[in-house]
Amino acid sequence: MDSAAESKARPVNADPPLVRAARKAEPIPAASTSLYAERVRVYPRRVRGAYRRVKWALLGFCLAVYYLLPWLRWDRGPTAPDQAVLIDMPGRRAYFFMVEIWPQEVYLLTGLLVLGAVTLFLVTSLLGRVWCGYACPQTVWTDLFMLVERLIEGDRNTRMKRDQSPISAAKVILKTVKHGAWLAIAAATGGAWVLYFKDAPTVLVELFTGRSSVEVYFFVGLFTATTYVLAGWAREQVCTYMCPWPRFQAAMQDEQTLAVTYRAWRGEPRGKHKQGDSWDGRGDCVDCRGCVHVCPTGIDIRDGQQLECINCGLCIDACDEVMRKVGRPTGLIAFATLAGEAARARGEPWHYRLIRPRTIIYAAVLIVACLAMTAALVFRPITELHVLKDRMPIFVALSDGDIRNGYTVKVLNKSRDGADFNLTVEGLAGATMTFGGATVAGAPTLEIEARPDAVATYYVHVRAPRSSLSGEQNPVTFVMKDEKGETIARTETVFAGPGR
Amino acid sequence: MPTKIEKDSVTGTETTGHEWDGIKELNTPLPKWWIYTFYATIAFSLVYYVLYPSIPGIRGYFAGTLGYDQRIDVANDLAAAQQQHAPYVTRIGQASLDDIKADPQLYTFASTGGRIAFNNNCAGCHQVGGAGAKGYPNLADDDWIWGGKVEEIIQTIRHGVRSADADTRQNAMPRFGLDGMLKRNEIDDVANYVLSLSGAKHDAAAAGRGAPIYAEQCVACHGEKGVGNPEVGAPRLSDGIWLYGGDLKSVTESIASARAGMMPSWGERLDEATIKMLAVYVHGLGGGK
Structure with missing residues (x-):
């Protein structure tokens, strides 16, 4: 086979992907400098084995989480929604089990993204791109779509033959059934997406009875379309051309990172092998191309580590099966490290190093981020006091010579229980307060009510004798105390006057 | 080629x-x-x-076959907003002022609507928030020339001050200097006496000479010790609030030439509900009686 000869002559991992893709396609005139590579259709073959089982298990887990999480209930009392995970856009709240987030706490979501990124870095430095191979939505849904495709259209050879055959009734029916099934899965995916944004049972009924808003149908349609196009048609092209992660994942990997590796020192020189032939003077690779046929991105792992490889390990399962058949030890393709394989090729022993500066740094950053997130979550204030000074008029001189300032006072109460607080002003002798518009006499403290799960806004007038002012700007502090006299919140502001 | x-x-x-x-x-x-x-x-x-x-002409433009006009959209939006407000506006128009104050929802609507109407119609002179300026009374303080009860505020808004309205608030302070009613030194003495009423800086000897003149010429409107009289629109002189300035020069000028600020009547320009909302807003600025 010419392709085998070609890969043999090629040094490991020498070719940039675009050059390799170009070679896979039709020969192009030497004069052309076009960088466009025609897609080579990938027909992955079915494979059984340990990694395939792990991949099935994770696929089931990820899909179950995605489809079932919105249906999980979580009791928060009668005033709050009972959906465990819910992003309530009109209500300006996000719920995640016992955590409830207000819009101004969106930094917690940023923290979650930081955690996700650092975890990805750590896992990648240890195990290569296992995220890509096992848990990425693109991989999970593509795998699901490929399973459906195989159940309807048959395995690799059948599909290849059918695609090359002229159009027939059977072909049209099978293709229609396949795309119908894909669209059904895609619609379920798009439909499940909106469940995270509104009470799941309600929105499901609304969806099917045509009572949802245009926006809801738009997002269902959008995610149906992306699922169908990305998992059905684009597939590995998303990973190779669209996703930025493969482009910079090399920065997280080093020669100690476990990655799906072809042990060239053991496999080469490769060649066909008949039963009874001697294994002397040749490698273990029998060039069956099983690893290529099962690969969901259509690459040859024997070319070495490459950008398209998503580290799913299906080629390991395929190779191990063949190695068992021909009676050679398994692990010709395995999760292995570059340094380890170089040492083994020289015949030296090798031990995997889990703890390296890179993994220590990633783990440390991860721990710090976790602690910071936990602290931010635990110590976030439940009750907040915000005071905004009225600037028009800056102050009002009253007929008895007193000076009056207006303030907008906002009391945030993130808990589900209402509370009464006493509001006072410190730093201003003889200051009295009234609610704006009230015609009653002022008092040194005001009783304010912090309604549950809401922002209560009060307009407050503070009045002080001219003699207690020291200048045009007098620093004062609004203090909010609970009924036991304990200080709940303090906010500094100024009290303006005419000056001396 | x-x-x-x-x-x-x-x-x-x-x-x-x-x-x-x-x-x-x-x-x-x-x-x-x-x-x-x-x-x-x-x-x-x-x-x-x-x-x-689309196509502009000399005297107009080609309007298009659909007859679309953004002004129609604006008019529709305004009509829709008015329709939305209508139930509240009707209720405010019919409700007494006490009823408005007793109903928090109605009160919020009235003071908010009043603020918008104030910014559109009144803030030009009285400033945003009723802060006032020289010659334009501060509406946020507790000193009122024509009274600070809601009803009195409504009366002032509706008929104005020295306006063309038949029921306008009307008074006139004599021009003591220009019309030769008092001599220059007498005006100086009265000015010092007026300043002494609010404890401002003054010449005690001159104030002593001015006291009898005040009792003769001014007390009828401005009252004993300058307490003022909102019934006739005579400002209080015993506080620290001055519409035209509280220094000796400004007070002297006020006595010599008199002041006669004016405010237009709004009864024909604004509807009943808007005037009520304005009064509720102004009353709530902090000085309402």
Whole structure:
């Protein structure tokens, strides 16, 4: 086979992907400098084995989480929604089990993204791109779509033959059934997406009875379309051309990172092998191309580590099966490290190093981020006091010579229980307060009510004798105390006057 | 025009046939999708020209066959907003002031609507928040020339001060200096006495001489010790609040030439509900009685 000869002559991992893709396609005139590579259709073959089982298990887990999480209930009392995970856009709240987030706490979501990124870095430095191979939505849904495709259209050879055959009734029916099934899965995916944004049972009924808003149908349609196009048609092209992660994942990997590796020192020189032939003077690779046929991105792992490889390990399962058949030890393709394989090729022993500066740094950053997130979550204030000074008029001189300032006072109460607080002003002798518009006499403290799960806004007038002012700007502090006299919140502001 | 299109030997692309200093330009036409998108936009614009207002003329413009006009949209939006407000506005128009104050929902609507009406109609003189300026009373303080009860505020808004309205608030302070009613030194003495009423800086001897003049000329309106009288619009002189300035020069000028600020009547320009809302807002600025 010419392709085998070609890969043999090629040094490991020498070719940039675009050059390799170009070679896979039709020969192009030497004069052309076009960088466009025609897609080579990938027909992955079915494979059984340990990694395939792990991949099935994770696929089931990820899909179950995605489809079932919105249906999980979580009791928060009668005033709050009972959906465990819910992003309530009109209500300006996000719920995640016992955590409830207000819009101004969106930094917690940023923290979650930081955690996700650092975890990805750590896992990648240890195990290569296992995220890509096992848990990425693109991989999970593509795998699901490929399973459906195989159940309807048959395995690799059948599909290849059918695609090359002229159009027939059977072909049209099978293709229609396949795309119908894909669209059904895609619609379920798009439909499940909106469940995270509104009470799941309600929105499901609304969806099917045509009572949802245009926006809801738009997002269902959008995610149906992306699922169908990305998992059905684009597939590995998303990973190779669209996703930025493969482009910079090399920065997280080093020669100690476990990655799906072809042990060239053991496999080469490769060649066909008949039963009874001697294994002397040749490698273990029998060039069956099983690893290529099962690969969901259509690459040859024997070319070495490459950008398209998503580290799913299906080629390991395929190779191990063949190695068992021909009676050679398994692990010709395995999760292995570059340094380890170089040492083994020289015949030296090798031990995997889990703890390296890179993994220590990633783990440390991860721990710090976790602690910071936990602290931010635990110590976030439940009750907040915000005071905004009225600037028009800056102050009002009253007929008895007193000076009056207006303030907008906002009391945030993130808990589900209402509370009464006493509001006072410190730093201003003889200051009295009234609610704006009230015609009653002022008092040194005001009783304010912090309604549950809401922002209560009060307009407050503070009045002080001219003699207690020291200048045009007098620093004062609004203090909010609970009924036991304990200080709940303090906010500094100024009290303006005419000056001396 | 060349009969044979030349192909570049390196890239295999056709050239444009133009040559500058030995350099030839490759002919790489725009992509088809781009060209067709461009044609589609032209087709779209032609349809748009017919359907929507498009071609300007000397005296007007071609209005389009759909008759679309953004002003109609604005008018519809305004009508919709008015319809939304209508139940509240009707209730405010009918409710007594006490009822408005007793109903928090109605009170919020009235003071908010009042704020908007105030900013549109009143803030030009009285400033945002009723802060006032020289000659334009501060409405946020507790000193009122014509009274600070809601009813009195409504009366002032509706009929104005020294306006053309038949029921306008009307008074006139004599021009003691210009009309020769008092001599220059007498005016000085009275001014010092007036300043002494609020404890401002003054000449005690002059104030002593001014006291009997005040008792004779001013007390009828401004009252004993300058307490003022909102019934006739006589400002209180015993506090630190001065509409035209509280220094000796300004007070002297007020006595000599008198002051007569005016405020237009709003009864014909604003509807009942708006005037009520304005009064509720002004009353709530902090000085309402």
